Every structure is written in C-alpha cells, then in structure tokens.
Amino acid sequence: MARTEADGKRKDTSEGSIYETIKVIVQALLIALVVRTLLFQPFNIPSGSLIPTLLIGDYLFVSKYAYGYSKHSIPFSPPLFNGRIFASPPKRGDIAVFKLPKDNSTDYIKRVIGLPGDRIQVREGLLYINDKPVKRERIQDYQTNDSWGRQVQVPQYMETLPNGVSHVVIERDGDKGYWDNTYVYQVPANHYFMMGDNRDNSTDSRDEASVGYVPFENFVGRAEIVFFSIDENASAWKVWEWPWTVRWDRIFTRVK
Template identity: 75%
Template sequence: MDGLEPGLDARGCDGNRDMEHARVDRESKSEIRAAEPGTWESIRETVKVGVQALLIALVVRTLLFQPFNIPSGSLIPTLLIGDYLFVSKYTYGYSKYSLPLSEYLPIEAHGRIWGAEPKRGDIAVFKLPKDNATDYIKRVIGLPGDKIQVIEGVLNINGKPVKRERIADYETFDAFEQPVKVVQYMETLPGGVTHRVIERDGDRGFWDNTTVYTVPDGHYFMMGDNRDNSTDSRDLSSVGYVPFENFVGRAEMIFFSIDERTPAWKLWRWPSDVRWNRLFTTIH
C-alpha cells in the first residue's frame, strides 16, 4: 500500500494540473472568442464614421462651399496668385456643373434649379464654355442684353463710359520678377459696385479697344481686373459669352494666402511668406 500511494498521489496531481490547464485554455479561448465580435464592431464603427465624414464633405462641397486656389494673375489686384478661397455653390442655384468632376459624368441635363441670377460686379467661378471642364474665375461685367465695349481702356456699358478714378500705382512684378509699378484705377460699375483695376500697358493694350459685344439671353460677359493680362469674354474664340448654367458659384472669402513664389506645402516658409492680412477677408 505504501508503495502505491505516491503513484496515486502523482497521477492525481498530474490529472488536476491537466484539468486546470484545460480550464484555463477554455477560458482563454472563450475570452478570445468574446473579444472577436467587439473587435469587428470597433472596425465597423470606424468605417461607418469615415463614410459619414466623407458623405458630409461631399454634401458640403456639392451644395454649399467649394475651395479654389488662384493660379493666375487675371484678377490682380483683387485676387492674387497664391490666394485660396471659398466659393458658395448655392448663390446661383445648381446645374450639372455644380457636381464634382461634372465633366466626366454622363449627364445631359441643362438649366439650373433654385437659380438666382448673377449680379454685375460678382466674382464668379464658371466652367469655360469652350470645353465645359476648365474652371475660370472672372468678374461679371455684362448682363443678358447688355452692350459692352472698351474704348481706349475705358469700359463702356450700354453706350455709357464706366466711371473710373486714377489712384496710386499698383506695385507688382514683371515677367522677369522685377518690381514694377503699373497704372491703377478705382472703377464703379452701374449698380454701385466699386473695385480696383490695373492697366499694365496703359490704355493701349491689345484689348483696350474692342468692337461692341451684345450679350445673348441667358449669358454673361466676364472680365478680369488685370485688364491687360486677362483672357476673358473679350476674346470670343477663347472664352466668349458664358452661359448661366456654366456658373459654379460666387467667390466669397479668402481663407489662406501665400506668396506666389512659395509652394503652400513648405510649412517652414509660412511665418514669412503667408499673407496674414488677407486671411479670412471677404471678396468684392
């Protein structure tokens, strides 16, 4: 009997340890199995939040505001190269060109819904009529039925010269990035909108003497404030009259602006090159 008792105790202990290990293993596996649904639930929740954020961003971009940056100087001195601005999509209502990547969508719809006509003096983004894809930004000068002409640099609307007043020269850069001063005027459009324009070539630039343009129904005549350096409605072969349905929205506010010679991604240049005085300014 004495010789068997140690063996029985040993087998008993081994059995107990095996049972304990088996219990622990079962509990661990149960914990793993219990954790798996929670893990997938967490992943699903993250994906759900991400999709909701994308949908909200898409709705805002499609229906409310869209950001744009200014790559050219056609609206100097009002808008500068390196300005980033918000354009309100709802101001003029919605057309197929209100949709992101509209040039790639097989949509044949014409006209606008909830349309509100542009006002003279608005700065607006539109799709270039030539290809219905390229984004342009100019000032609304002529309304449907207007007769527009430029005579010796002076804008004429319906046979009357627009009031302009010479103010201090505008300081900018020439083609060789050398500082230069150019002639600047304060122009007042019919209806009271006042804004600055510059004449790099004085009143003898290529587009400073034109024929009379009669704006067709449902179209608008667009011009840049940099009158001698703007491809706009005066050039019928490049821009011409802009259909109402091509309007994307009205420029509202500059939310960021950086020197045109500094890429926005160079964060270390921001302290010296960001145009801090232009941030969050409204556009007129």
C-alpha cells in the same frame, strides 16, 4: 485547439471596431460631398488675371448656393439635368467661378461685367456698358510684374459699375494694351460677359476664341472669402516657412 469564449469576444470587438471606423469615414466623406456640392467649395488662384483683387496664392471659398445649382455644381459635371434649379442670376460686379465654355471642365474665375442683353465695349482702356462710359478714377499706382517678370509701377483705377459696385482695376500696359480697344459685344440671352481686374493680363470674354460669353448654366459659384494666402513663389506645404510666406493680412478677408 479549442476556441475560448474570450477569444470570440475579442474577435467580435475587433470586427465591431473596424466596422465603426469604416462607418465614420463613410459618413465624413458623405458630409464633405454634401458641403462641397451644396454649400462651399475651396479654390486657389493660380494666375494674376484678378490682381489686385485676388493674388496668386490666394485660397478662397466659393458659395455654391449663390446662383442655384446646375450639373456643374456636382464634381465631374455629370449630365443629370440641364439648366439650373433654385436659380438666382449673378449680379454685375460679382466675382464668380465658372466652367470654361470651350470645354465645360476647366475652372475659370472672373468678374461679372455684362448681363444678358448688354452691349460691352472697351475704348482706349475705358469700359463702356450699353454705350455709356463706366466711371473710372485714377488712384495710387500699383506695383506688379511686367511680361518679363520685372517689377513695375502701373496705373490703378477705382472703377464703378452702373449698379454702384466699385472695384479696383490695373492697366499693366496703360490704355494701349491688346484688349484695350474692342468692337461692341452683344451679350446673348442667358449669358454673361466676364472680365479680369488685371485688364491687360486676363484671358476673358473679350477673347471669344478662348472664353467668350459664359452660359448661366456654367456658373459654379460666387467667391466669398479668402481663407488662406501665401506668396506666389512659396509652397503651402512648407509649414515651417509660414511665418514669413503667409500673407496674414489677407486671411478671412471678403472678396469684393
């Protein structure tokens, strides 16, 4: 059967349409990769270590440019270079995502408490930085869950760090928790000391076997804004339940 000119035009048009579709998809993927690597990366909060600042079920954007870039800024942390480029050191009080030093792959999120050279200690629940107690003011109790999942009222404090950054912390076990009395930690050069705001329910730099001091190279970015939040026992994909399960008051709130 002879192939007509119309048949050839239809085939060319079809091939051109497929090519254009593939090109658009590739371009979109490249743009998404650039944005994720250089600008913002989304994360969700799976644990309660930063309660009441961040809740289980919060989804937030982390700025990748805040501290400059290391190999951990790139997906899968390829060993393309060492150290950081365009580096800007974290500030005390920042909430930052970092790669767990133990495996250099697991994402952790905590608050920056100790800077390089600092002496950090906790005595009877009170934080000391360079041998000076950090200002802590008792405020209204906070309702959370204990180790057995029961709702309890726990002490809540407004803590003010030496640089003037204030944030809220809770003491689920009062001032007698496992990590409420520590020895003095001397933060090494180019490392940081990280802690959760839920002081009795946070695996952080106080636990040197699990986290310890965090190298600057391991920082991924700074938490900036909560863009979505849903009850911890709900499923984000069940959109028909959103009117009741989404925490509308937390959406587009700054992380402080």
